[in-house]
Amino acid sequence: MNYRAVRLGLWGAIAVLVAFLVYTYFYAGQSRRPDPVQLGSPFTLTDQNGAPITEAALTGHPSALFFGFTHCPEVCPTTLFEMAGWLDQLGDEGKDLRVFFITVDPERDTPEVMKNYTSGFTSRITGITGKPEDVTKLVKSWRIYAKKVPTDDGSYTMDHTASVMLLDRDGKLKSTIDYKESPDVALKKLRLLIAG
Known part of the structure; x- marks a missing residue:
């Protein structure tokens, strides 16, 4: 078994997962901005x-x-x-x-x-x-x-x-x-x- 290849594969998977999480947190979340606060009321x-x-x-x-x-x-x-x-x-x-x-x-x-x-x-x-x-x-x-x-x-x-x-x-x-x-x-x- 080639342990070096397995280690490289795991590190690659971790890097992809981290990149995905960073993208989701910083970029994808930008398009889901909360609705603006509703101000005012009937009067x-x-x-x-x-x-x-x-x-x-x-x-x-x-x-x-x-x-x-x-x-x-x-x-x-x-x-x-x-x-x-x-x-x-x-x-x-x-x-x-x-x-x-x-x-x-x-x-x-x-x-x-x-x-x-x-x-x-x-x-x-x-x-x-x-x-x-x-x-x-x-x-x-x-x-x-x-x-x-x-x-x-x-x-x-x-x-x-x-x-x-x-x-x-x-x-x-x-x-x-x-x-x-x-x-x-x-x-x-x-x-x-x-x-x-």
């Missing part, structure tokens, strides 16, 4: 005009969602100001894009307050509010961080996620615009979203 809230609004408003067109509040000292006014500017730059190209500003502070942000606030930036942003428990449920379903923080004067402010969420025509998250994102990058993301 019935109130828009800035006092009318009911549901998750149906987020489908049939590209959308941008921003969660914030009207008493926000910096992040929210900056983001909405920038969004108004991006909408102006997009012009007709962005006519199908809908922008929603969803409050994380429904105790203070009534429909009237939301309308007065958003109209200071552009008529293209729709404010959304509602019962605190319903808003909280929606905020959590989008995995948005929002927390009430007491202030020294006995009032409070809100810590919250500062990114704009970009949704495709099916209401699925496609990308985000980070706070203080480069304007060129933000516009590129919006154009890619609009193009579908």
Whole structure:
């Protein structure tokens, strides 16, 4: 019996098995990526005009969602100001894009307050509010961080996620615009979203 040939044959079989396992782990697994995380949930809230609004408003067109509040000292006014500017730059190209500003502070942000606030930036942003428990449920379903923080004067402010969420025509998250994102990058993301 030729032991050398047997040893070489075994080492060859082991090498083939290792190569197969490496391929399966690193390459074949790439084509079986898990489904994207489903964000959002059905909701019935109130828009800035006092009318009911549901998750149906987020489908049939590209959308941008921003969660914030009207008493926000910096992040929210900056983001909405920038969004108004991006909408102006997009012009007709962005006519199908809908922008929603969803409050994380429904105790203070009534429909009237939301309308007065958003109209200071552009008529293209729709404010959304509602019962605190319903808003909280929606905020959590989008995995948005929002927390009430007491202030020294006995009032409070809100810590919250500062990114704009970009949704495709099916209401699925496609990308985000980070706070203080480069304007060129933000516009590129919006154009890619609009193009579908």
